[in-house]
Amino acid sequence: xxxxxxxxxxxxxxxxxxxxxxxxxxxxxxxxxxxxxxxxxxxxxxxxxxxxxxxxxxxxxxxxxxxxxxxxxxxxxxxxxxxxxxxxxxxxxxxxxxxxxxxxxxxxxxxxxxxxxxxxxxxxxxxxxxxxxxxxxxxxxxxxxxxxxxxxxxxxxxxxxxxxxxxxxxxxxxxxxxxxxxxxxxxxxxxxxxxxxxxxxxxxxxxxxxxxxxxxxxxxxxxxxxxxxxxxxxxxxxxxxxxxxxxxxxxxxxxxxxxxxxxxxxxxxxxxxxxxxxxxxxxxxxxxxxxxxxxxxxxxxxxxxxxxxxxxxxxxxxxxxxxxxxxxxxxxxxxxxxxxxxxxxxxx
Amino acid sequence: xxxxxxxxxxxxxxxxxxxxxxxxxxxxxxxxxxxxxxxxxxxxxxxxxxxxxxxxxxxxxxxxxxxxxxxxxxxxxxxxxxxxxxxxxxxxxxxxxxxxxxxxxxxxxxxxxxxxxxxxxxxxxxxxxxxxxxxxxxxxxxxxxxxxxxxxxxxxxxxxxxxxxxxxxxxxxxxxxxxxxxxxxxxxxxxxxxxxxxxxxxxxxxxxxxxxxxxxxxxxxxxxxxxxxxxxxxxxxxxxxxxxxxxxxxxxxxxxxxxxxxxxxxxxxxxxxxxxxxxxxxxxxxxxxxxxxxxxxxxxxxxxxx
Ligand SMILES: Nc1ncnc2c1ncn2[C@@H]1O[C@H](COP(=O)(O)OP(=O)(O)OP(=O)(O)O)[C@@H](O)[C@H]1O
Ligand SMILES: [Mg+2]
Numbered sequence: 001x002x003x004x005x006x007x008x009x010x011x012x013x014x015x016x017x018x019x020x021x022x023x024x025x026x027x028x029x030x031x032x033x034x035x036x037x038x039x040x041x042x043x044x045x046x047x048x049x050x051x052x053x054x055x056x057x058x059x060x061x062x063x064x065x066x067x068x069x070x071x072x073x074x075x076x077x078x079x080x081x082x083x084x085x086x087x088x089x090x091x092x093x094x095x096x097x098x099x100x101x102x103x104x105x106x107x108x109x110x111x112x113x114x115x116x117x118x119x120x121x122x123x124x125x126x127x128x129x130x131x132x133x134x135x136x137x138x139x140x141x142x143x144x145x146x147x148x149x150x151x152x153x154x155x156x157x158x159x160x161x162x163x164x165x166x167x168x169x170x171x172x173x174x175x176x177x178x179x180x181x182x183x184x185x186x187x188x189x190x191x192x193x194x195x196x197x198x199x200x201x202x203x204x205x206x207x208x209x210x211x212x213x214x215x216x217x218x219x220x221x222x223x224x225x226x227x228x229x230x231x232x233x234x235x236x237x238x239x240x241x242x243x244x245x246x247x248x249x250x251x252x253x254x255x256x257x258x259x260x261x262x263x264x265x266x267x268x269x270x271x272x273x274x275x276x277x278x279x280x281x282x283x284x285x286x287x288x289x290x291x292x293x294x295x296x297x298x299x300x301x302x303x304x305x306x307x308x309x310x311x312x313x314x315x316x317x318x319x320x321x322x323x324x325x326x327x328x329x330x331x332x333x334x335x336x337x338x339x340x341x342x343x344x345x346x347x348x
Numbered sequence: 349x350x351x352x353x354x355x356x357x358x359x360x361x362x363x364x365x366x367x368x369x370x371x372x373x374x375x376x377x378x379x380x381x382x383x384x385x386x387x388x389x390x391x392x393x394x395x396x397x398x399x400x401x402x403x404x405x406x407x408x409x410x411x412x413x414x415x416x417x418x419x420x421x422x423x424x425x426x427x428x429x430x431x432x433x434x435x436x437x438x439x440x441x442x443x444x445x446x447x448x449x450x451x452x453x454x455x456x457x458x459x460x461x462x463x464x465x466x467x468x469x470x471x472x473x474x475x476x477x478x479x480x481x482x483x484x485x486x487x488x489x490x491x492x493x494x495x496x497x498x499x500x501x502x503x504x505x506x507x508x509x510x511x512x513x514x515x516x517x518x519x520x521x522x523x524x525x526x527x528x529x530x531x532x533x534x535x536x537x538x539x540x541x542x543x544x545x546x547x548x549x550x551x552x553x554x555x556x557x558x559x560x561x562x563x564x565x566x567x568x569x570x571x572x573x574x575x576x577x578x579x580x581x582x583x584x585x586x587x588x589x590x591x592x593x594x595x596x597x598x599x600x601x602x603x604x605x606x607x608x609x610x611x612x613x614x615x616x617x618x619x620x621x622x623x624x625x626x627x628x629x630x631x632x633x634x635x636x637x638x639x640x641x642x643x644x645x646x647x648x649x650x651x652x653x654x
Contacts, residue, residue: 186507189506189507189508189509190503190506190507193503193506193507193513193517194492194496194499194501194506194513194516194517194520195503195506197485197489197492197493197496198493198496200482200484200485200489201482201485201493201496203484204481204482204483204484204485205480205481205482207444207480208476208480208481208482209482209493209496210464210465210467211442211444211464211467211468211473211474212468212473212493212494212496212497212556212560213465213466213467213468213469213496213497213498213560214493214496215465216465222503226503269484
């Protein structure tokens with residue numbers, strides 16, 4: 001206990017909001033002015049969309065303990081719903097389409113969350129696969145969703161909030177950043193509320209939760225709804241801000257797994273975890289490609305790259321599960337504490 | 349006994365720590381009273397009754413025709429050898445198990461199966477033989493979670509921080525802190541529950557049950573695995589909680605010394621049958637009980653199972 005106490009006192013004494021505020025100042029005040037279009041297009045835009053999707057899944061899986069492999073389906077539902085609201089509802093502002101599309105994804109999330117009232121763990125994960133296959137099938141099968149476009153690929157609309165148009169790579173970055181910031185703040189408020197406590201209670205001991213009066217069924221469905229809402233909006237950002245097209249193909253099972261890996265690597269039941277994990281997942285293939293072509297030259301073509309990516313990522317996930325089950329976030333906190341105490345010692 | 353209950357009803361909101369409530373303005377005190385659950389005024393002299401409870405698990409008879417009547421405000425111990433059906437009895441009372449025959453009478457209402465999700469509203473709280481804390485929550489949050497049944501605000505209200513949600517939040521935290529101090533757990537408030545030593549986790553479970561302000565408290569081996577000092581400490585907490593809040597207590601415990609000292613009456617189970625139900629002095633001299641249980645007590649120190 002005394003060891004724990006000293007660990008706490010050694011931790012930096014800055015207030016809790018200092019780090020996020022600092023990150024926001026840099027993200028809004030510095031990055032848009034110094035970032036290259038490569039930085040926005042290849043790194044920051046996918047990072048923001050995937051972080052938001054990871055955040056959504058973390059609420060369901062990390063906090064409420066309900067394993068899901070249907071994330072990409074909810075992203076697809078969000079993206080296509082936003083596209084159709086935007087296309088078919090005259091005069092609806094983009095923010096309105098985004099909120100409505102989140103609600104559509106939430107509705108689908110509730111439907112596919114119903115098995116969670118009976119199933120858990122592995123069996124629940126398998127049943128969420130139904131969402132994955134059903135949504136992708138419906139979007140490919142009924143061309144109405146893609147406005148009968150022959151290729152099934154459609155262009156995303158211009159991005160604007162309250163009359164301000166966000167054009168260019170930097171503009172789309174600011175648009176995504178704003179939405180991610182707002183939702184992250186609301187998600188933070190949620191997880192520290194009684195509802196967030198209920199999520200963890202249901203995850204850690206369902207019987208005890210029921211006995212103290214947590215409405216277990218309602219809590220599970222609420223977790224599915226909120227999580228799917230956030231993942232749906234992430235899908236809108238992915239399609240509208242990052243890819244600039246809306247197509248079902250990008251929202252396949254691989255994407256669902258990618259989002260699950262993001263929260264496993266980043267840290268389950270942690271808001272920051274989604275961001276840490278997404279950063280690693282986005283940056284790591286780029287680093288690997290550079291490193292590979294530097295070390296091996298021409299042998300390292302796209303096929304080898306893809307293969308080595310999968311192998312290294314798989315190894316990373318196993319390593320994390322064994323060595324650091326609480327993810328990058330706890331690794332980061334430990335390093336920070338070590339640095340803090342080292343600093344303190346040298347100062348003395 | 350009815351006097352004690354009357355006092356409990358009246359002083360519900362301030363029972364836990366009147367000294368803290370004195371600091372609150374009268375307006376806030378009115379709010380508290382308004383948000384407190386309305387309680388059934390019916391037959392309060394019987395805290396709990398079981399009628400002919402039968403339960404078996406694929407041929408293993410856990411409970412066979414058990415009748416039990418417990419007066420409000422009483423501490424009733426349930427003892428018996430391992431596998432006698434003690435935990436099953438508590439699981440029936442809390443609705444975790446549905447008996448094959450028989451009824452549970454709570455607040456004058458007969459249930460074939462007690463609705464577990466309404467248990468807290470019925471004024472019943474319990475602890476578990478095997479720890480059932482929320483490992484990922486701090487000690488304080490575990491105890492705050494014990495107020496879950498009183499929450500009226502929606503998740504959206506909690507996110508934006510409506511006055512109702514803020515009041516509920518402050519109220520739950522205040523009560524949780526009072527209970528933690530009452531059980532001398534203030535020092536470990538911010539630790540993750542799962543990281544505490546076993547004995548302290550047991551005490552946190554008691555805190556989580558007490559914070560709900562139950563009228564009936566079910567304790568399944570709250571002192572298992574504790575040292576003698578910890579046991580006597582826990583016994584004094586249980587007695588203090590009963591005296592202060594006037595609740596009925598059903599206590600499963602293997603340590604006969606503790607049981608004799610703490611309980612008003614003792615029921616003895618053996619192979620699912622109730623073989624005795626009397627005062628501690630009578631139990632001590634009951635030949636059947638000595639044969640079935642007291643004679644072999646030292647082998648039953650650590651219980652397994654649910
Ligand atoms: N969920 C269950 N499934 C199958 N059998 C059960 C279950 N719960 C209890 N039993 C059986 O019912 C009988 C009574 O068990 P119970 O847990 O009520 O005993 P107990 O008196 O609490 O014992 P202990 O002192 O070991 O805790 C035992 O034979 C046990 O194996
Ligand atoms: Mg037992």
